[in-house]
Structures are given as C-alpha cells and as structure tokens.
C-alpha cells in the first residue's frame with residue numbers, strides 16, 4: 001500500500017461526533033498500552049500521526065483518520081487499565097460498544113494483543129463479541145521484538161490455542177522492527193476490497 005496522505009479527522013465520544021459514514025473503515029482495538037497507536041503509525045510509516053505514550057490510557061477518545069482519501073482508520077481507546085478512573089471505565093464500554101455495533105462502514109477490527117502475555121478475559125470477550133456481531137477480525141500479536149525467535153513460536157502457539165484460532169491467522173508484529181507490516185496491510189486490504197466488491201453488486 002502506498003500511503004499518499006494520512007490525516008487526522010476528528011476525536012469523538014458519541015455517534016453524533018463521528019465523521020459521516022462515507023468511507024470503508026478499519027478499527028484498531030486492544031488493551032491499554034498494548035501498542036495500538038504505535039501499530040497505526042508503523043503501518044502508515046508516520047512517526048507521530050497518532051499520539052503514543054508509555055503511560056497507559058493515553059487514548060481515551062475514538063480517533064478517526066483518513067488515508068489516501070479512500071478509507072479510514074479508527075484508533076480506539078484501550079481497555080483494561082486499572083488506574084483509569086472509574087468514571088472513564090464506565091463510559092468506555094458503552095462508547096466502544098456503540099461504535100462497534102452501530103458503525104455501518106466498519107469493515108473489520110485489528111485486534112491487537114501483547115505477544116508476551118496470555119490474552120486477558122477482556123481480550124477474549126471483545127473477540128467473542130466481534131464474532132457474534134459478524135465483524136471480521138485481524139488478530140495481531142505485537143511487541144515481537146521483545147521475544148526471542150523460540151519464544152515467539154511458543155507464544156504464538158499458546159495464544160492461538162487460547163483464542164481457538166488457527167496459528168496461520170495470527171500476525172506477528174513489531175512497531176520497532178516493522179516485522180509484520182506487509183502482513184497487516186494484506187489483511188486490511190482484503191477486508192477493504194472484499195466489501196467494496198459486495199457494495200458494487
């Protein structure tokens with residue numbers, strides 16, 4: 001994918017603030033601090049389009065970006081960070097659920113997991129829920145640079161097992177080394193194209 005333009009559009013907490021449903025959209029979800037914003041920057045080859053932070057809970061709004069004027073990316077706030085105030089935790093669930101269940105242009109969700117960890121109950125329930133809604137997922141295991149090749153193989157097998165997903169469907173990724181960037185694009189492009197073919201019929 002050649003990235004000609006990648007622009008921030010808006011931040012939203014509720015549907016009225018979302019951009020109009022004009023372009024096919026891919027969302028990025030995962031635990032707080034897992035590396036969602038870093039992954040988006042890495043695949044777009046932009047250093048600071050999306051704000052990243054070593055402090056978990058940095059992204060607390062739904063952020064919309066338009067790429068090449070033809071599709072959009074949505075950086076979702078992370079879940080599962082203990083120190084986030086209760087008031088924010090309470091709004092997080094409904095905010096994300098509303099977006100995921102109501103967004104007509106949503107083509108799929110890149111579900112990002114830390115390759116070093118066992119998927120959390122929240123990771124599992126999000127993936128289960130997306131499956132129930134019939135929303136395609138692209139499971140990505142990130143921070144692969146923090147593991148040896150041997151441990152990458154072990155973790156991949158363990159996570160595939162926990163998610164009941166075929167190992168071949170897991171993308172091993174690192175925002176640091178850029179491992180997996182072409183794989184993420186392949187999967188994203190597939191979701192963007194498949195649906196637009198259906199739209200035309």
Ligand code: GTP
Nearest residue numbers: 032033034035036037038052053057058059078175
């Ligand atoms: P929230 O917006 O707070 O939910 O976090 P996020 O999921 O957007 O994570 P973010 O991209 O801000 O990254 C969190 C931290 O992890 C930062 O310190 C990043 O530099 C680091 N990080 C992200 N991806 C990678 C990776 O692939 N490898 C390594 N080594 N560090 C990473």
Ligand code: MG
Nearest residue numbers: 036037058059
């Ligand atoms: Mg973020």
